[in-house]
Amino acid sequence: MDQPHALLVASPGLGHLIPILELGNRLSSVLKIHVTILAVTSGSSPIETEAIRAAVARGTCEVRELPSIDIDHSPDATVPTKIIEMMRATKTKTAVQDAVKSMNRKPTVMIIDIFGTGLMSIADDIGVNATYVYVPSHAWFLAVVVYTPVLDRVVEGEYTDIKEPMKIPGCRPVGPDELLETMLDRSNPQYRECMREDGELSRVMKAPVYGIGPIVRSSGPTEKADNILEWLDKQPDKSVVFVCLGSGGTLSLEQTMELAYGLDLSGQRFLWVLRRPTSYLGASSSDDGQVSAGLPEGFLDGTRGVGLVVTQWAPQVEILSHGSIGGFLSHCGSSVLESLTKGVPIVAWPLYDERRHRCGRSYVGVTSKRVIGREEVATFVRKIMVEEDEEGQKVRAKAEEVRASSERARAQGGSSYRSHFEWAKQCRLVS
Structure with missing residues (x-):
């Protein structure tokens, strides 16, 4: 029987690349499964290259850099909007599909980072059994993001004009100063992009949520x-x-x-x-x-x-x-x-x-x-x-x-350790 194979896709930017690289190494070392990471990089950052090199040196994952895609961004586009646009272009250019076709073994499951939800629709094309989103932040942030499509429907006018904190199920109320910058101007096209991304993530939330953190880099060579x-x-x-x-x-x-x-x-x-x-x-x-x-x-x-x-x-x-x-x-x-x-x-x-x-x-x-x-x-x-x-x-x-x-939490038998195996059993990566 072929070894189970997890495919991870990382968005550009060090804050997205490193968490996916470390998740891949964690899955490989704890679950003993084959992991391939497709890294969508900016194509111009030596820091990204250094992060990939260090992760490969420490871990057992296969890492492939996908070709950089040039995007004509609007001059005032925020960092999240630019990353989302690059990830959607990656789907359009079939970079992920082409990379999977060249692999010797078919992935069993696909994990994408929070800015790559636009890639979820290609799961059937590449033949994976399940798709998950990795959110390397805390549960409160995830709850707010998932609830933003509801806020979009019920809040009238600009969020910055609201006097009372907004209620988020299961969380403390939030004020407008605690929302993402892309939400603060509803007339800006970037607000719509934010709502589309959050709506895609909301649909994924129908599946179970597994708390597998904290996942951090380990010490390595420092020449x-x-x-x-x-x-x-x-x-x-x-x-x-x-x-x-x-x-x-x-x-x-x-x-x-x-x-x-x-x-x-x-x-x-x-x-x-x-x-x-x-x-x-x-x-x-x-x-x-x-x-x-x-x-x-x-x-x-x-x-x-x-x-x-x-x-x-x-x-x-x-x-x-x-x-x-x-x-x-x-x-x-x-x-x-x-x-x-x-x-x-x-x-x-x-x-x-x-x-x-x-x-x-x-x-x-x-x-x-x-x-x-x-x-x-x-x-x-x-x-x-x-x-x-x-x-x-x-x-x-x-x-x-x-x-x-x-x-x-990370030790053998801890809550994070157990959650890894619960997720893996759900995906049929382990028995």
């Missing part, structure tokens, strides 16, 4: 980052705040300056992964001069020994696993799980989309609606790093609680 880890080795235990706003998160020149001054003003050690403004899917420049040009004059010289600014690729999981890291200033992407499963508390700086909801209570937060001044940056960094701060103590305790509970 390209020896200087970073060597610097961390020289710092005291839990004394460094790690600053990284993701592969696609960008700051204005003014905000970059304020962040730099704020880190200096905090008096805390820091490791800052700094990138210049990037393309919409995270392609960045490795030109140190261009990146550091946005920093205050003399900043790099003034931080020697106390702070380290790096402009190249950095091994985030290895950094968060290091004993000298005491906090994380994050944009709240997929890195939230990587941080909290290591027990590292977060200064949450959500830049767009659902990221402001991801941290639960294991963070202190800043707003994403204005320029954050240096004093506020310094205050929040101190809260998470200074041992005597009362709020910081609660956050650190909660982060440790999350770390312990995540270990229990």
Whole structure:
């Protein structure tokens, strides 16, 4: 009998690619099934290439990159809209179908990421028995997304004009400031695209939902980052705040300056992964001069020994696993799980989309609606790093609680481990 075969399809962007890569490795290692991952990449991001290389080196999955597809996006299109358009174009260009035809074994089940629901209709074409959607966020976010088609029918006018919080079944009410950016202007064509995507996901919700997380990257080779880890080795235990706003998160020149001054003003050690403004899917420049040009004059010289600014690729999981890291200033992407499963508390700086909801209570937060001044940056960094701060103590305790509970869930016999097998039996991947 042929070994069961799971086909996973990843949307472009590091925040979508990495969760699918790690899910594939998890299914392969836990269920002992064959896994093929089709990665729809932006075609221009060395960070995506590095993520694929690292995942392949650590895991047992077969990974294939699908040809990049050029899309004429509207100038004001949001990141989610651009990704959705690329995934729909992938279906039109038959890239997935062609890739499956070239495989030696037929997939048993197909798993697509949340922005790839437009591909569900090709399941019959490629002969899979079942199709699932992987949502690498939390249940509250999923509940809100699934309920948005209902809100679209019952809410009159713009969401931003609503005075009372909106009721979501099974969840606490939400205000308009907690919705996705694509929902805030109903006259924008991107709003319709958002509704179509959420409607497709709502139809999938008739099937059982399996909680299989948290799924995070494991530590791996770090030859390209020896200087970073060597610097961390020289710092005291839990004394460094790690600053990284993701592969696609960008700051204005003014905000970059304020962040730099704020880190200096905090008096805390820091490791800052700094990138210049990037393309919409995270392609960045490795030109140190261009990146550091946005920093205050003399900043790099003034931080020697106390702070380290790096402009190249950095091994985030290895950094968060290091004993000298005491906090994380994050944009709240997929890195939230990587941080909290290591027990590292977060200064949450959500830049767009659902990221402001991801941290639960294991963070202190800043707003994403204005320029954050240096004093506020310094205050929040101190809260998470200074041992005597009362709020910081609660956050650190909660982060440790999350770390312990995540270990229990992932361990053999834990809730996540059991859920993997329940799903696999439903799909007839295991007996």
